[in-house]
Amino acid sequence: AQSVAQPEDQVNVAEGNPLTVKCTYSVSGNPYLFWYVQYPNRGLQFLLKYITGDNLVKGSYGFEAEFNKSQTSFHLKKPSALVSDSALYFCAVRAPGSNYQLIWGAGTKLIIKP
Amino acid sequence: DTGVSQDPRHKITKRGQNVTFRCDPISEHNRLYWYRQTLGQGPEFLTYFQNEAQLEKSRLLSDRFSAERPKGSFSTLEIQRTEQGDSAMYLCASSRTSGGATNEQFFGPGTRLTVL
Numbered sequence: 566a567q568s569v570a571q572p573e574d575q576v577n578v579a580e581g582n583p584l585t586v587k588c589t590y591s592v593s594g595n596p597y598l599f600w601y602v603q604y605p606n607r608g609l610q611f612l613l614k615y616i617t618g619d620n621l622v623k624g625s626y627g628f629e630a631e632f633n634k635s636q637t638s639f640h641l642k643k644p645s646a647l648v649s650d651s652a653l654y655f656c657a658v659r660a661p662g663s664n665y666q667l668i669w670g671a672g673t674k675l676i677i678k679p
Numbered sequence: 680d681t682g683v684s685q686d687p688r689h690k691i692t693k694r695g696q697n698v699t700f701r702c703d704p705i706s707e708h709n710r711l712y713w714y715r716q717t718l719g720q721g722p723e724f725l726t727y728f729q730n731e732a733q734l735e736k737s738r739l740l741s742d743r744f745s746a747e748r749p750k751g752s753f754s755t756l757e758i759q760r761t762e763q764g765d766s767a768m769y770l771c772a773s774s775r776t777s778g779g780a781t782n783e784q785f786f787g788p789g790t791r792l793t794v795l
Binding site: 569597599607609611616655657667670671 | 712719722723724727735737770772781783784785786788789
């Protein structure tokens, strides 16, 4: 069965430091991977996706993610965190040839402290 | 692009009542999705439309739930005989047709349902 795991419920980072939000997946075949961010009282916003090609994908707001096939991971990263990055982050996967639904992780709350 | 809109944003109802939510997708998007999200969890897929055709329904979508997209534009999600366990955020998303499964989905702000 397809699944996504975000092993950390919460990640705390000091402003200006690099941040990593972890995501691992289990899917047959080559996956399509997505990161979304959810701010309080706002809808989910797309950050970036990996479909094929370069393992390092760049997205919105200075975020990037690295696809690692051998470790079945797709960790979200940013070189220098901002307080405004504080939000809930979700990783999602879709298997090629599957229907169009996304399988979602439980989310990671990112807290950036000034 | 005016984004995906949902109405109402909040709904409080008594157990046993019926409720209906509306979603207006981004105008050029043919695909429309409904999800349910509870606190501390990621969204759970409910159903998916391509134009007016409902192509997939999750087993989570019991007989009390029904969704329509009659003209391939807006969609409605109805819950009959609501139960307290239906309390959740109901999310709507839409996506383009071209690019298929690689396309990202654009989400509305959600409708928060509270069943008393």
